[in-house]
Structure formats: structure tokens, C-alpha cells
Amino acid sequence: MRATDAGADPRHVILPALTEVHVHLDKCHTAHRLPAVGGDLRKAIEAQANDRSNWTADDLRGRMGRGLAELAAAGCGQLRSHVDWSDDARAPLAWSILQEVAADAPLTVQASPLLGVDKLAREGLADAIGRQARAGGVLGGFVLDHADREAGVRAMFAAADRHGLALDFHVDEGLEQGLDGLALIARVAVETRFEGPVICGHACSLMNLSGDALRQTLDVVARAGLFVAALPTTNLYLQDRDRGTPDRRGLTRLHELRAAGVCTLIGTDNVRDAFCPVGRHDPRASLALAVMAAHLDPPLGDHLPMITTDAARALGLPKVEVDGATTADLRAFDAGSTDELLAAPHPPHALEDLLERAEP
Ligand SMILES: [Zn+2]
Numbered sequence: 540m541r542a543t544d545a546g547a548d549p550r551h552v553i554l555p556a557l558t559e560v561h562v563h564l565d566k567c568h569t570a571h572r573l574p575a576v577g578g579d580l581r582k583a584i585e586a587q588a589n590d591r592s593n594w595t596a597d598d599l600r601g602r603m604g605r606g607l608a609e610l611a612a613a614g615c616g617q618l619r620s621h622v623d624w625s626d627d628a629r630a631p632l633a634w635s636i637l638q639e640v641a642a643d644a645p646l647t648v649q650a651s652p653l654l655g656v657d658k659l660a661r662e663g664l665a666d667a668i669g670r671q672a673r674a675g676g677v678l679g680g681f682v683l684d685h686a687d688r689e690a691g692v693r694a695m696f697a698a699a700d701r702h703g704l705a706l707d708f709h710v711d712e713g714l715e716q717g718l719d720g721l722a723l724i725a726r727v728a729v730e731t732r733f734e735g736p737v738i739c740g741h742a743c744s745l746m747n748l749s750g751d752a753l754r755q756t757l758d759v760v761a762r763a764g765l766f767v768a769a770l771p772t773t774n775l776y777l778q779d780r781d782r783g784t785p786d787r788r789g790l791t792r793l794h795e796l797r798a799a800g801v802c803t804l805i806g807t808d809n810v811r812d813a814f815c816p817v818g819r820h821d822p823r824a825s826l827a828l829a830v831m832a833a834h835l836d837p838p839l840g841d842h843l844p845m846i847t848t849d850a851a852r853a854l855g856l857p858k859v860e861v862d863g864a865t866t867a868d869l870r871a872f873d874a875g876s877t878d879e880l881l882a883a884p885h886p887p888h889a890l891e892d893l894l895e896r897a898e899p
Contacts, residue, residue, distance in 0.1 A: 561808055562618060564637060569590050579777055607641065614870040654681065741769075760801050766801075772815045773815045804845050822850075870888070870890065873885040
């Protein structure tokens, strides 16, 4: 990608509006009121579930609105947020509140239901949820070591195909041996010739594979055309627990995936909730963290597609390049280089404002 310096002013870098591929606006900004945050993924799920009694319409409206405003201020033009789904076909309150706050927000919002793949294996449920996701949503699920994971994944692909939806998975979010969700999703995608974009978030346990087993998995993931999103904040916080100071990072194999031809992404995931008590809604900050955690070396411009053009493609949105874009689709960052772009906390400008100020 080309990060274009803005004409006579070397202090600006112009980029397509950023794309945030993975946040949880229903959970964000709750850490301060959770009594027992800390622990692994399962403890985080429990702690967050205990907070759900606080999720009134006003509470959701306030926190989701805040998250959206933070993402817009960070330079995002589009995003996907997961929303915890109930055990049956009824949409949760957070689903409709997200649509309500998104209608007033200056950015495109996609919603992805989040529930266990074992539930999605139940007769008719994936189809019923998929029908409700047709208005601005995608079909999503959580795949770990569930007994019925293959039936659930197949039901999701069938429902997504029927309703013309993209797919989004939280998959293999753990470092334990034997997690095979990523390879399963890839196999089903190849077998069904699924055409919509599929994002697989986490895939932490890919770190357990090497040699032929790794090569075979990378090969089928590449053939399936899956997008793999690393989510460094939450993975660094939740993975490799219970052994004192962690020495496994919990991120997926970004380098090996790329070398195999898989399109990789970076997402922000949890912001100040039971899954990650710190952080902020800013794709630049998430990419900067990935630079350190996954050793993404300069030139840093090579990594920007993970939060811009490739990220937009993964959401099924048109690719916006700087050359030929409308000003509304671009953002101007106060930076003279890509390292300054990722290090500096200054919020970007709308390009129209910058051009207006530059006029004599
Ligand atoms: Zn997530």
C-alpha cells in the first residue's frame, strides 16, 4: 500500500479510513464494575456473564455509543462488532441497540452474533439467526473444543450461503493441544466452495503445530481463502495463564500464514472489559502492539493493509486506495513517517477539513 505524503505539508500521511475488523461493543468499558477480573478465557467469560444484568438499554446505548465515537475519532470508516447472542433465536437487546446507535454514527457498522458453535448445531438455529443478520450483519460463532463443532460449522456455512452472509469465527482461542477449528472451517469452506469472506479470529493454537501438520493446515487455510485476524490485546492478556509469568505470547502464526499466502489482519478485540482490562478503540494502537508482540518489522507501511485495504476486503467492503478515492473515504494523520503514524496518539483529520484550512 502507498501511504501518501500530503503535498507541501510533510507532517501528514493520508490513508484510507481505517477498518476495525473485530471489537465487542456490548462488553466494552465494563472493567471498572467487575469484581473479579483476571484469569484465563473461561474465567473472563464467567466474569463478563455476571455483568449482563447491568446491560439495560441505557447502559448499552452509553457504552456502545462511546465505543463507536472512539473508533470514529481514531479514523475508522467501518467496523465489525460482535454481539453476545442468547441461547435461542431471539435477538438480544444489544443487537437492536447496536443498530440504533450505528444509525447515528458516522461510520459503517456490521454486527456479528456470538454464540457457541454447539448451539448453532441445533436444528434451524443458524438459519433463524442468519435471517435476522441479513440487515447489516454477518453470521458468527465461537469454536473451541465443542463436541458438535463440525455440525455447527456446517450449519453456519449452509445458513450463510442461504442468506448471502459473510462468516466470522472466534476459533481456537487457546494454547491447549488438539484444537482443530481453523482447519475444520477451512475444509468446509473448500468443500462447499463458499464465496463470501470468512474471518477467523484468534487461531492461537496454530502455534502448537509445526512440520507437516502446520504445512497441511496452512495449505487448506490458503486454499479456502480465509482471512485470519490476530487480536494481540486479548491474546496477550488471556493466554498462557496459571504458570506464573507467561512465556508464550498467544498470537497466531502471522508470519507463516502470510508466507503461505493467507491474508492476515489485526483487530482490537476487547477494550476495558473482563477479557482485557486496558486498551483503547484504535486500530493504529492494535497494529503497534502487534509490531512488538509478533515482530512485524519495518517497513511498517507493509503492515498497514491489515487495518485498511485488506481489512475492508475481509468485511466484504469495496477496496479504497488513496489514489482515486473521494476525500470522505480518506483520513489525514499528523505524521511525517509510518513509524510516527503508529507511535503518535494524535487523532486524524477528515481530509475535507484539512483542505478547507489549506485554501487561501
Ligand atoms: Zn473477540
